[in-house]
Amino acid sequence: MLNSIQILRALAAWVVVFHHYLQVTYNFTTTDPLSVALHRYGAIGVDLFFVISGFVIFLSASRQKVTPFEFAIHRIARIAPAYWIFTTLTAVVLAYLPGVIPMTLFEPLFFIKSLFFIPAANPSGIGYFPLVTVGWTLNYEMAFYAVFFFSLFLPGKFRIAALFVGILALRKLLPELGGAFEFYKNKIVYEFLFGVAIGMLHQRGAFNSMKPWASIGLLAIALFIMIRSGPVTHSPFASGIPCALIVIAALSLERLTKNMKWLNALGNWSYSTYLCHIPILCLMLEVQNHTGLPPAITLLTSLILIALVSAASFNLVEKPIAKRMKKTSPEPTGSLAAKP
Template structure:
């Protein structure tokens, strides 16, 4: 994994945390410039995630002879355990202290659909969201993984076009025709995966080697584009600037390479993303009952999220992934050889 991408992944995760802090504590009703910035633009972290996902999946499979089934198993082993854990934890918290989550309700059928990554109306009535509401992005991720698995049957140079065709068929022809999940997949955000694949192709052919001033300029221009916004579809308004951010960070990889801290922050970003809304809801519940100012509660929530995410990555994500890889018989022979001798 490129350390520069890990750094950007961590940044995107914490931007989303800031966005949801404003939502959970203020319902987006804010009057300070910084709070408004997170309320209005913080969701762009998701777009960065999607571009990074396309990049990472392409690079992870570019030089490997993976079968579609083996690829799907590896993705399930990496994504599912932590998501299932936090989904079940959310269900237990709803049963034990329902007042923690004012708008969320627990229904068995919805819980099962959430665990299976199937989009469904949330019983709280606020849209097509799983029980852990940030998991809506994982529903898109799983669709992308499924379609990319088919692309592994063709040469690397054709995979972008195969995934693009399959995404269009799935999101704009098949699921609308079936009237499934209220048009959930008919969302142009899916094309951000393709932007990530394109960046991966450019990286593999050496096109990301540039003078440092060029990616720095790219970061400035992309940030300005996100800040000022435009009346465009999301994939253009936020997806294209997110892709510029990603390719700019990739081009700056020599300046990030070797940083263990940035790698760790990136490693923990998935757990940060999954658990932060629960931490924020607990923080709001505690603050309301004790008369604590929300901004005084913010650093407590940030520290708790960071600490929990660290242990979640070490004990939940990493350990279960390695165990499942062994169970599925997917160990790297070189790693096994080093372990043996």
């Protein structure tokens, strides 16, 4: 895994954590500049994950000879186990402490649909958000994997075109079936294709000779577009393009990121960080409300717990499964959040 991509994964995950902290704890009512910035732009971590996912999945599959079914098995093994664990833990919390995690409710059929990445209306009425509400992004991730899976049946020269057509069909045709299928009409799915395009250019060495000033220029342009566009709406133009520029800039600076081991570790843990942070934030807020714990201590404790749970999940669930899969066949590493 490229060091620059690991750092971006860590950045994306923790920006989302702080964004949701402000939502869970203060309902975005704080007005200091940092809080306002995180409120308006923190959700862009999701868009960054989508671009990274398209990049890594394309690159890993093109570098290794992998059959469609090997690809599918590895992707499910990489994403599902940790997600199932945190979905089940969330269900247990809601069963014993109903209401402690806002904007989600437990119902048996809804729980099953959540486990199998099937879009379904949350019983709380917030829309097509699974039991672990951040899992809405994984439903798109699995759809992207499905399109990629079918493209692998084609000769190599047709795969990229098929991938683009498949994503377009996913967004344009599937919602026509009505019901929960309307979930897939979100334009955010195009951000996977941005990542694929970046992967193709990276494979050809397009960013190897980019000067640092050019990389800084791309970051400045990305920041300008974000600020000019206003609060994040997961638009592929207002959010996806800046994230694509950020990924390109990071790749061009790969040689400068080799010794950032702790950021690499945070990158490894980022999928579990993404899955576990909301339940932990909500439980710690409940503790604060019942004990009078100072908000600063609540935040610090929450961050420590999120890091510890993320590390444990990666080392006890994600990593052992990945090693097991490597023994059976080559693994295309990478995903939206797990190894995006």
